[in-house]
Amino acid sequence: MYLQSEYCGTHENFVLKSSPKKSYDPPASTITPPPKKKRAAVVASAPASASASKSAQKKKTQVERLNSTFSDTESDSEDDRETKKQALKARNVDKSATANIVGSAENTEADSSKTGHWVRRSVREAGQGDLDNPHVVELLTNLLMNDENLKVLKLKKWLGPDANTLVMDAVLDGLEVSEREMATDGYIHF
Amino acid sequence: MARSFRSAQHNDVVEALYIQNFNIGMKDAQFAKLGNILRDNPSIWAINVGEIYQIENSTWEAFADCIEESSVTHMYASEHTITGVLKDRLRDAIRKNRSKHNRHIDPNNIDVIQQITHCWWNPINAKILRPYIKNNDLGLLGSR
Numbered sequence: 001m002y003l004q005s006e007y008c009g010t011h012e013n014f015v016l017k018s019s020p021k022k023s024y025d026p027p028a029s030t031i032t033p034p035p036k037k038k039r040a041a042v043v044a045s046a047p048a049s050a051s052a053s054k055s056a057q058k059k060k061t062q063v064e065r066l067n068s069t070f071s072d073t074e075s076d077s078e079d080d081r082e083t084k085k086q087a088l089k090a091r092n093v094d095k096s097a098t099a100n101i102v103g104s105a106e107n108t109e110a111d112s113s114k115t116g117h118w119v120r121r122s123v124r125e126a127g128q129g130d131l132d133n134p135h136v137v138e139l140l141t142n143l144l145m146n147d148e149n150l151k152v153l154k155l156k157k158w159l160g161p162d163a164n165t166l167v168m169d170a171v172l173d174g175l176e177v178s179e180r181e182m183a184t185d186g187y188i189h190f
Numbered sequence: 191m192a193r194s195f196r197s198a199q200h201n202d203v204v205e206a207l208y209i210q211n212f213n214i215g216m217k218d219a220q221f222a223k224l225g226n227i228l229r230d231n232p233s234i235w236a237i238n239v240g241e242i243y244q245i246e247n248s249t250w251e252a253f254a255d256c257i258e259e260s261s262v263t264h265m266y267a268s269e270h271t272i273t274g275v276l277k278d279r280l281r282d283a284i285r286k287n288r289s290k291h292n293r294h295i296d297p298n299n300i301d302v303i304q305q306i307t308h309c310w311w312n313p314i315n316a317k318i319l320r321p322y323i324k325n326n327d328l329g330l331l332g333s334r
Binding site (some may be wrong): 143144146147148150151152153154155156159161162163164165167168169172174175176 | 201202203204205206207208209210211212213214215216217219220223224227230231234236302305306
C-alpha cells in the first residue's frame with residue numbers, strides 16, 4: 001500500500017495531506033507520461049473546464065503555502081522573538097548613528113516611522129563628483145598656486161556650461177580674500 | 191600715502207574674470223559671493239557676467255553695491271538680464287573706479303589689456319595706449 005507520509009516529502013504536499021480530500025496519488029515512478037506529440041494532442045483535446053480546474057488547484061496550493069508560512073511565524077518560540085527584538089534594537093542604534101552623520105535625525109526618524117523600514121541614505125552630496133574632474137582640479141590647483149597664466153581667467157576654458165554650484169563655489173573660494181593685510185603696490189592711488 | 195588693504199591670500203594674480211553663461215552653477219548665493227570677492231579683492235579689475243539668467247533683481251542690486259566699492263573698471267553684463275537703470279548705475283560705478291588704479295591704462299600691462307575684450311568699453315580703446323599698440327593688434331580696436 002502507498003504511504004502518504006513517504007510521498008509527501010515537500011511542505012506543500014504535507015499541507016495537502018492534512019486536507020480532508022482523500023484521493024489516491026500513485027507514486028511518481030509508476031506514472032509514465034505520454035510522448036510529447038501525444039501529450040500535446042491530449043492537451044488540445046482536453047475540455048476548457050479541465051484547464052480551469054488546474055488553475056484553481058494552483059491557486060489553492062499558493063494560498064495554502066501562504067497560510068503555512070504564516071502559521072510558521074506564529075509558532076515562533078520566545079527565544080526567536082527575543083533575538084528579533086535585539087536585532088530591531090541594533091537597527092535603531094544604527095539609525096541614530098546615521099542620523100548623527102547626516103545631521104537630519106528628524107527626517108530619518110520620520111521616514112522610518114512611516115514605512116517601518118530603515119533605508120541607508122547616501123551622505124554624499126549630489127554633484128560632488130564634478131569636483132574630481134581633472135580640469136576642475138587643475139584650475140583649483142593653479143588658483144592656489146598663483147599661476148601667472150590665470151591673469152585673464154576665462155572659466156569657459158576650464159568648465160563646461162553645466163558646471164554645478166559646488167564647482168562654482170570651489171572656484172570662488174579660490175578667489176576669495178582673507179583677512180591678511182598686505183601693503184598695496186604702486187597701482188593703487190588714493 | 192601707502193595704505194594697507196585686505197588682499198587675496200589664495201590668489202592675487204587674477205586681473206580679469208570671465209564667468210559668462212554658467213546658469214547652473216551661478217545662482218543668487220554664488221553671485222552674492224562673487225560681489226563680495228570683487229569688493230574685497232583689488233586685483234580683479236575686469237569682469238564679464240554675461241548670459242547669467244538665474245539671478246534675482248535684488249541680488250543684482252547688491253552686486254552693484256559691491257561694484258561701487260570694488261576696483262572693477264571694465265565689465266559686461268547682458269542687458270536683457272538687468273534693468274536699464276541698473277546698467278547705468280553699473281557703468282557709472284566702473285567709470286568712477288577708473289581713478290582708483292591705472293592697470294587698465296598701464297603700457298606695461300598691455301599683454302593683459304589686449305586680452306580683455308567683450309566689455310561695454312574695452313580697455314584697449316584708451317587713447318593713451320594707442321602709441322603702444324602694435325600694427326598687428328590694431329584690429330582689437332573698435333571703429334577708429
